[in-house]
Amino acid sequence: MKKGIILIIFLLLLINISASSIISTKNDESIYVLLNYDGKVKKVDLVNWIEINGNGNFSIVKDGKYLKDIRLYNEDTKVSVSQGKIIIQGNAQGHKNIYLTGTLNKKLPLEFSITYKYNGKIAKPESFVGKSGDLEIDVNIKTLEDLPFRVVMSCEFSADDFVLKNLEDFMVMVLGKTVRLTGITYPIPKGEIKLLISGKKLKVPAFTFTALPSIPPVDLSIKDQIKNFSDGLEGFLLLNQAHQKILKGILEGFEKQTPSIPQEFLTLPFTLVSYQNKAYLLSRNIKNYPQNFSKLYEFIKNKAEDKEDKDWQTALNMAENVKKEIEESRFSDDAKEIGDFLKDLSFQSQKAMSMLTTSLEGIQKIEELLNIMLYGGEIEGKKIPGLVDTEKEIKKVSGKLKENLNTLQKGEEKIKSWEKKLEDYNFAGKIEGAKSVVRFYYRIEEIK
Known part of the structure; x- marks a missing residue:
């Protein structure tokens, strides 16, 4: 029996320990920063909403080394400070909200610098408040940590007081005579918001700047497209x-x-024509030779018949033999045939030389076209870039693409590092085991 009671008590203790351990905590920090007219910090306050979900006793430990004037707004919860730690203890039944305030003494992640130009000249509020004219309010924001912030400016004023000259720079809502402005900037690392107003009775309206740790809306999917294009360009370059x-x-x-044409080949047709003419002249001379020889033959014959002289008789016999050979000879026709052959050969050589010249001119044209393809030139009056110049341009484009890819890669790495930092970002003080949400509210009070 005693063993059963002990077992039940032990089980109840386990259940109680288990129930009390299933508690989740959310750390919501709102940092309110009051700025002077020039953007310098006057005061920093924390409003810390700690949300507890679960059942049982809890003990929350928050880093409080930057906090002072700590105040807890829960009567059923105890708070103590020990060695820079804020310890909050109490009991939760399902859900519990704890509100903690304090003054912060820590360097802020954003720095504001505000300048004023009254009628084009730099001025302080006391020199233009209540006067008429043009007023330029230039708000410059700089990040002091390697973190991205989305800064939303909100401002409200009466349409009777001002006329806004740069409406296009803001989201504007008009409710009766009330004008509400909203402007957004991502100071990475710097941002600027500028108001251009004019009025008959100038004042500095109240501004609120809500700064949230936030990744800027950057689409880096184009990186893959650029990389694919760059790879394709490299292939085209090859x-x-x-x-x-x-x-x-x-x-x-x-x-x-x-091939080059030797000089003797160029003069061959003319040489053949010269020999052709010589052959025709020889043919004519041979053809006319029997007429001239017949006169000589008659002279020798008459001398041989008139004189019974052995020498003239011998000369006649020799003349008759020559006459017979001349009558039977085809020397004239052969010479003419040689001339005809040379004439035909000259014609064919001229034709061959013309064809060869045409072929060489064609080769030269092909060579010219290849040079244009390689080094660029003009075709039918149009300037054509060559492969050499195209290669240079491709290399330039490829270099720029690689630079852009490198920038995108660095941007992607930077965003990943920011995402990792923002996973557990807190400012006023970390609560062990809690998810944190941080908001900054920078405010400038109205000056009139």
């Missing part, structure tokens, strides 16, 4: 270089193997 090598090889082959 193809360009391969074509250059091919064309240079062809041109080198032309330079080494293109």
Whole structure:
């Protein structure tokens, strides 16, 4: 029996310990910063909302080394400070909200600098408040930590007081005579919001700047598209270089193997015509030779018949033999045939030379086109870029793409580092085991 009671008590203790341990905590910090007219910090306060979900006793430990004047707004909860730690103890039944305030003494993540120009000249509020004219309020914001912030400016004034000159820079809501302005900037690392107003009775309206740790809406998906395009461009560059090598090889082959025409080949048709004319002249001379020889033959014959002289008789016999050979000879026709052959050969050589010249001119045109493809030039009056110049341009574009890719890569790495920092970002003081949400409210009071 005693063993059963002990077992029940032990189980109840386990249940109680288990129930009390299932408690989640959320740390919501709102930091209110009061700024002077020039953006310098006057006061920093914390409003800390600690949300507890679960059942049982709890003991929350918050880092409080930057806090003073701590005040707790829960009567059923105890708070104590020990060695820079804020210890909050109490009991939760399902849900419990704890509100804690204090004054912060810590360097803020954003720095504001505000300047004023009254009628174009830098001025302080006391020199233009209540006067008429043009007023430029220039708010410059700079981050002091490696964190991104979305800063939303809100401002409200009466339409009777001011006329806003740069409406296009803001989201504007008009409710009767009340004008509400909203402007957004991401100071990475700097941001600027500028108001251009004019009025008959100038004043500095109240401004509130809500700063939230937030990743800027940047779409880096284009990185993959640029990388694919860059890779494709590299392939095109290799193809360009391969074509250059091919064309240079062809041109080198032309330079080494293109035949040149020897001078004697160029004059061959004219030489053949000269020999052709000589052959025709020889043919005519041979043809006319029998007529001239017949006169000589008659003279020798008459002398041989008139005188019974052995020498003249011998001369007649020799003349008759020559006459017989001349009558039977085809020397004239052979010479003419040689002339005809030379004439035909001259014609064919002229034709061959014309064809060869045409072929060489065609080769030269092909060589010119290849040079234009390689180095650029003009075709039909149009300037054509060559592969060499195209390669240079491709390399320039490729270099720019690589720079952009490198920038996008760094941007992607930066965003990942920011995401990691923002996972557990807190400012006033970390609560062990709690998820934190942080908001900053910077405010400038109205000056009139």
